[in-house]
Amino acid sequence: MSSYALIEDRSNIKIVSSVLTSFLSNSSEIASLDVSKKSELVSALLSDLDENGVQLKWNDDVRLLALQTLKTLGRNVNGCELLFSDKGFLILLSHTSLLSNDVVDTPVAQEALTCIANALLLEEGTRDLFEKHNCISKVCLGLKDVKISIKTQFLYSRILFLVTIKPSPIVKQLIDDLEIIDILHNTINNLVKGISSSTIVEPSPSPITRVTLLNEQLKFLFNLMHYDPKIVREEGKGKNQELPSKFEKLLPVIIKIITDLPPPSPLPLSPPHSHAIHALLNFPVVPYKSIWFPSEQKSQQYALLDKFLEILKTMVFIAVNGDPDVGIENGQKKYGVDFDEVIPPLVALIRKLAEEDELARISARNKLLPDDVDRSKPLEKGDCLSARLIRLMTSAMLPNLKDGVSELLYVICDQDVNLFIHHVGYGNAAGFLMNRNIMIPPLTSSSKQKVHSDKSINPITGQYLEDEAPSLSDMTDEEKEREAERLFVLFERLKKTGVMNVVNPVEEAAKSGKINETIDDDEKEESD
DSSP states (O other), rough: HHHHOOOOOOOOHHHHHHHHHHHHHHHHHHHHHOHHHHHHHHHHHHHHHHHHHSGGOOOHHHHHHHHHHHHTTTSSSSOOOOSSHOOOOOOOHSSSSTTTTSOOOOOOHHHHHHHHHHHHOOTTHHHHHHHHOHHHHHHHHHHTTTTTTTHHHHHHHHHHHTTTTTHHHHHHHHTTTHHHHHHHHHHHHHHHHHHHHSSSSSOSSSSOOOOHHHHHHHHHHHHHHEEEEHHHHHHOOOOOOHHHHHHHHHHHHHHHHHHHHOOOSSSSSSHHHHHHHHHTTTTSSSSGHHHHHHOOGGGGGGGHHHHHHHHHHHHHHHHHHSSSSSSSSHHHHHTTHHHHHHHHHHHHHHHHHHHHHHHHHHHHHHHHTTTTTSSSTTTOOSSSSHHHHHHHTOSSSSSOOOOHHHHHHHHHTTTOOOHHHHHHHHHHHHHHHHHHTOOOOOOTTTTOOSOOSOOOTTTTEEEEEEGEEEGGGOOOOOHHHHHHHHHHHHHHHHHHHSSOOOOOOHHHHHHHTHHHHHHHHHHHHHOO
């Protein structure tokens, strides 16, 4: 690419276009470019793109190629120090409308915004430059313009997301001075209406659609609520009174994403729904009960909760087949997500709603831990939703989901230890209760029961006593062997939880030679 620096007359549109086009189409040349040559090329391109540079003699097509080249080079910070400097940043800004009062929505401006967004992502220091040159207000002005393209809206939203990714005075400025909440309310509301009313998905020449724009704005909103300094101060005092007046109007709009937009397939907990759930976690329940659970139609009052539970069920059925720790990596690789990161926010939100509203709690319990569950086998056995959730309570490979699900099930059991053990079994509840330092009641087969009146229940497993496997003395040799294998697996799983240091009796017997002695005795009896 040294050929660019060797061009005698870089005002020659034809030659410059040819060289830049060739470079952009040659990925091997880009990858093999050493740091010194790369730095030289970045310097030459920035010099030419300067407001007084040779770009004055170029047309927009050549400017676009030059910016695309800088974007490609800027994906790796090595050799791009000048691009991320104050001088380089100003040159990029000069090709947008962020240094003027006009809104420019052209391919050249979009490419310059893309370069800026990449710089903000890769080099944290450029976020201070963005603030230094007073660009925030211009971005907000651009988002107010209903005529700008989806791509430019996306780039503005991405930039705002990146400059608020850490605590910054920008957050207060956006909320208090630049009317960003009103801007987000209008844009998100229009996006949800447009997406929900669209019946035909038309192919787009750009990967940026209304859905990707909605995703970006939800991510930005999460940053605003997370780093709003007033909310932080209020929370520090144990209060959260600042939120209603500022963010309340956004809650119904975000809820519409869950209720009005069809969930993504095959993973319903994907953007925009996953981003909406992250944002909803920032809203308290009690001050907004009329929004979370509108009472206009009693039959639909808890429709939002039902949606959450439906999404949770689908995700759990995808994530948990048999032992949740077996084959989990293959499942996550197949879907390209980490279940231990994706599902817990939804679990936390359902728990939050159940904790603050009694009817929501009862509704969640009826769906997640129904009274008519099959107790002919231990509660964690089987393919139903409750069995899969209970299996997650002892997972060693999904610690966040394990803790989140355990907390949720405990909450929907009214935080009543006896009712909790009744629904999940003492064996499954023990680890959670010990970790929470919750007093575990004495074992009794009459632990709090609802409708299972006559039949005695094994409190350890939650299984009807009459349906349990025969005692050891009544077992055949094959049944004893299967039971030994089952116990071995259970003890290994208990060791993984870290709740207590246990010795696997089957393993210990094998090490001590007792198993071999038993086998020898059996063989001796047969020979006699």
